[in-house]
Amino acid sequence: MKPGFQDDMLAWWVDSGDTSHVCKDLKWFEEFEPVEGLNASIKKYFGNTPKSSIETPSSSPYANENNNKRSREEVEVSEDEIVGGQNSRHNHARVQFELFKDQRHNLDNVLSQQCKQDEIVYRVRLTAVVDVFRFLLKQGLAFSGHDESISSNSRGNFLELIKWYCERNDEVNKAFNSKSHGNNQLTSPKIQKEIVNACAAEVRKIIVNEIKDKFFSILIDESRDCSIKEQMAVVLRYADDVGEVIERFVGVVHVTDTCASSLKSAIDNFFAKNNLTMSKVRGQGYDGASNMRGELNGLKQKILAENKCAFYIHCFAHQLQLVVVATSSEYASVSSFFDYLTKIVNIVGASCKRKDLIRQKQHDNFVKRIETGEVCTGKGKLGVAYMYRCLDPRDSFQTFDREKLLRLAELYSDDFSGFELGQLRIQLDWYISNMKSNEVFFGLLDIGELAKKMVQMKYHITYDLVYRLVELALVLPVATATVKISFSALKFIKTDLRNKMGDNFLTYALVCYVEKDIFENVENEAILQRFQAMGPRRC
Known part of the structure; x- marks a missing residue:
């Protein structure tokens, strides 16, 4: 160590004889002094000791032997603990370096590879369980059985399907019979509910x-x-x-x-x-x-x-029921009609042949009405409330009424601003003119078909305010x-x-x-x- 190095704040390398020690914190030089009297190996590891623990004479920091003796007493460590012993820091660093070079047999790497393999097996097992759940849920079947013990011949739909799956898929069978997963079989009631x-x-x-x-x-x-x-x-x-x-x-x-x-x-x-x-x-x-x-x-x-x-x-269906009940109580002829209807149902229902015959008649009649356009098919296509009949496309939009539709839009004050109501008036004029002249919109039977045709022709963008009214009509429950x-x-x-x-x-x-x-x-x-x-x- 060169004398006077404390005064040089740019010194980065400290020469300790056999090697060099790097310190990037310049404050370290102000807090530590070199230790004399120890061998090069100790100096190589410890470098310096705090200044506060050394009493340096004014003449020279290295001249006082008592100072060196005190320093040796404060640093009580053997050379064997540093470089020679089995548990020394030197050997520990050497082992870590060798493991770093041999990544293939590194314990951390081996554990990591084992964990990845367990994850693959776990994913196969979980996917098989989800496949079984899909089948049971779509069929509305029960999951658990009365006796799910290993000795049972019928352990419930879920466990029996897992067993069936394992018998026909080797990969799934290995995943469920693997010893590595222990009791993590994904078959508990809690896991079933979560999936x-x-x-x-x-x-x-x-x-x-x-x-x-x-x-x-x-x-x-x-x-x-x-x-x-x-x-x-x-x-x-x-x-x-x-x-x-x-x-x-x-x-x-x-x-x-x-x-x-x-x-x-x-x-x-x-x-x-x-x-x-x-x-x-x-x-x-x-x-x-x-x-x-x-x-x-x-x-x-x-x-x-x-x-x-x-x-x-x-x-509407409930309204019809209430109308029938009220009418039956007021008019004897209507009441008699339903009495006869009840007897017909009982007679027809008592014979399978008569029941099949009347079902076929009803089927033929219904098909004929569909072909003539009397009834419409499809989910949700039962018509809309009477307030929206001005949008009905049948008979070339015969029931269209601009003023009624504008009053209807005023009811939805949250959906149509004052400015949009003015724009809607203009759009309705262009809309009805285009609808009546465009052959694509001829022959439509209800508002549902009108909405789909408008989206298909991109008219829901051209006449966005009119389509908003159509959409509001469609979402009304019937x-x-x-x-x-x-x-x-x-x-x-x-x-x-x-x-x-x-x-x-x-x-x-x-x-x-x-x-x-x-x-x-x-x-x-x-x-x-x-x-x-x-x-x-x-x-």
Whole structure:
């Protein structure tokens, strides 16, 4: 060490005899002094000692032997601990360096490779479980069995299908029989519920993404299941990107009572969980019960208080039923007609041949009416409320009335500003002129076909305000038939033998069962990723 190096703040290299020590912190030179009297190996490792521990005479910092003796006492370490011993720092550094050079046999690398292999096996096992779940959910079958022990001959649909899968796929068989995964077989009830939850969540995600910022209506009904629980089914009605009306079942909610406040609270919670907003609701469809359509405290009124554009439509099928009942009680001839009708149904129903005969007659009659255009087919194509009949394209838009459509747009004050109402007046004139002169729009039978044809011809961009009216007409609920269908599925999923099914598992299974067409298009990868994100997993 050269004397006076403390004064040179640019010194970066410190010569210790056999090697050089690098220090990039210049403050280090002010706090440490060189240690004399130790061999080169100790100096090589320790370098310097703090200045505070050394009393340096004014003549020379290295002249006092007592100073060196005190320094040697303060640094009590043997040369063997530094370079010669088995557990020395030198040997430890050497071993680490050799392992770094031999990456193939490095323990960290071996463990990493083993972990990757376990991940591959885990993924094969999880994918097989999801495939089995897909089959059971689409068929509405039970998962568990009465006796799932290893000695049982019938361990339930899920475990038996896993066994069947393993017998026909060697890769899956190796994954399930691998000793490395221990008890991580992905067959526990908790894992089953989480995977079913992931499946239903992906289906709902697709439905919500289809709606995006579009207008939609809600259709709600209540019914009891086999365990005497009141279940509220929720269906969303909207027009997709091609102008087709779609009604999607999104789940059932268990309600402790059927008062309007409880139903409104359940709807709000359901909307919050599924990223839906009440501000986009443009229609409500119920069966006409007092707790639903009450003018003061009904569910209809509570939603209207929050969104004045969510117009209520009494289910048309239920209205027809009420009309028939009321007419039968007032007119004896109508009552007699239904009495005879009941007898005919009983007579025909008692014979399979007579039943087949009347079914064939009804089928032929219905086909003939479809061909002549008397009736329309397709989901959601049951017409719209009478206030929208001015948009009806039949008979070359004979019922078109611009002033009525402008008054209709004024009802949707949140969707049409004052400026847009003025633009709508101009667009309606150009729209009806183009519709009546364009052969593409001849022969349309309902507003649903009109909307799809406008999207096909890009007229939903040219006449965007008119198409907004058409879309609002399409989302208005007409009947609660889709809700009734979901209750039929509920009776199939939750049976007397499965009456202990939880509310969450029930709604997850129902969403996958009712919306099979969406569920079939859900990728396995999306389900796997959502399942993994639900919590920490081990391979």
